[in-house]
Every structure is written in C-alpha cells, then in structure tokens.
Amino acid sequence: MIEKHISTPKGRVELFHIAEGGIWTSLCRTSNTVLYDWGFIGAKAIGQGDRSYRVNKMYIEFENVVSPGDAVAVPTVARNEGLSYYNALSGTQDFLRIDINDLPSITIESGYEAYFTAGVTGNLLTFIAQSAGTAGVLGNATFSAANNSKIFGAALVASPVDADRTKDIVFSRTYFTVANQVLKQASSQVGLNWEVPFE
Numbered sequence: 001m002i003e004k005h006i007s008t009p010k011g012r013v014e015l016f017h018i019a020e021g022g023i024w025t026s027l028c029r030t031s032n033t034v035l036y037d038w039g040f041i042g043a044k045a046i047g048q049g050d051r052s053y054r055v056n057k058m059y060i061e062f063e064n065v066v067s068p069g070d071a072v073a074v075p076t077v078a079r080n081e082g083l084s085y086y087n088a089l090s091g092t093q094d095f096l097r098i099d100i101n102d103l104p105s106i107t108i109e110s111g112y113e114a115y116f117t118a119g120v121t122g123n124l125l126t127f128i129a130q131s132a133g134t135a136g137v138l139g140n141a142t143f144s145a146a147n148n149s150k151i152f153g154a155a156l157v158a159s160p161v162d163a164d165r166t167k168d169i170v171f172s173r174t175y176f177t178v179a180n181q182v183l184k185q186a187s188s189q190v191g192l193n194w195e196v197p198f199e
Contacts, residue, residue, distance in 0.1 A: 008034050009196050013154065013174045015182065016191040018130055024191055027182060032156075032174035032194075033077040041158045041169055052160040055171050056100050058129040058192060061153035062184070064092040064141045071178040072152040082170035086155075087138075094136025096143060097157075097165060101128045109197035123198045127156060130191040131184070137165065149184040152176055154192055172196075 011032040016024040044053035063072045072093075075085075086095055108116045109124040116122045131151075134143050143149045156171040174194075176182070182190055 007199055009038065009172075009198055010034065011156070011172055011174070011197075012195045014193040014195075015151075015154075015176060015180065016193065017182070017185070018189045018191045020187050028176060028180035030174055030176060030180070032172040033079060034172040035082050035170050036079050037082045037169050038171045041171055044160075045158075050160075053158050053169070055104070055127065055156050055158050056162075057157040057159045057168065058098050058100060058127070058194070059086060059137075059155040059157055059170075060096040060098065060131050060151055060190070060192070061086075061089075061155070062094060062096070062136070062141070062143060062149045062151045064147045065150050066148070068148055068150075068183055070148075070150070072150055072181055074152065074175045074177065077173050077175070081173075083166075083168055085173075086170070089138055089140060092141045094138050094141040094143070095155075096131055096133055097137050097159075097168075098129050098132050101130070104128075109199065112197075112199070125196045125198070127194040127196070128191065129194075131189040143184060145184050145186040147184075150181050151184065151190055152181045154194075156194055156196070 044050045104125040106122045108122040153175040161167040
C-alpha cells in the first residue's frame, strides 16, 4: 500500500517597526507552527471553493508588563490549540484582531523556479498586516505605549464570519523570543510579513 501524505505548510514571519510616515524597519524573523485546523481551512477553500474560509486576519498577541524590560513567557504551541487558546488568555494578556492588507501576493519559493512562471504562477503566499486599535479583543488589556504593551506572538486566521470572531479558525501561530519581544511605541505600530510556501 502506498502511503499518501500532503506536507504541512511551513511559514516564516518577519516583525517590523512602523514609524510615522509608514517606514518599515525589520526587527526579527522567526518560524511558525501550523495548526491541525489548517486542514479544514484548506478543505473548505480549496476543495469546496468557499472563499469565506480564506486567511484574512492576523492576531497580534500582547501582554501589559509592569516594567518595559520585563519579559513575557513564551508558551509552548500545541497544534490542536487554536481559538480555544486565545479565548483562555487572562490577566493582562490579550490580542488584537486585525485585517490582512489586501490579498496575499503569490511568488515563487526559492528552489521551485523550474516549476512556475514568475509573475504568473507560484507557490509562495505572503500575508502583510499591521497593528491597529487600542482595545484587546477580550477586554483584558489596552494596547498602548503608556501601558507597556509588549508584543510576543501572532497568528494567521481565517474568519468566515467577519462580525463573529467565535467562528474564527487559526491557521498558524508564532512567538518571538524574549530578546525579540517588542514594546508598543507611541505614534507607531508593528507590522508583520508572513510567508507561507506550499511545497
């Protein structure tokens, strides 16, 4: 019997500081963990052609720390912990739920140039989003410089019902090491560039 297997998508996440005037400065790069729920997202979007299940949101996870130098403990990601993980955040931990900037671009993952035509086809999706707003989704914490909001994680999310976050499905999660965790700065935001190659 031939074993059939579809590789789980992998991702690369780059975190940016966005200064006034819209200048993006790279801060760090990391990888992500793709959750089991990506299979349902793919089945709905690819198999059934349901565009409402496309990845169209990012979560930006933060904690309001006492002192700016305080680190946030990085959680261990389990592939079965999607929306339930975010719903259980407590204390001064919360998250922003933000829109992806437009449709993701499609380019060619390095090493796959022989299989695709640049500018026409490809296998690398790039999602871009930036922080916005001041209220955490759960109401646990205000996102602001004055409250020492420290960004320590993010997620790619499919939101089939935009007005009902309880229907959100988490595609993947990522976290930043203590050295790369970022405080919200006054009059600026953070941006994320999230690449997902399909190999």
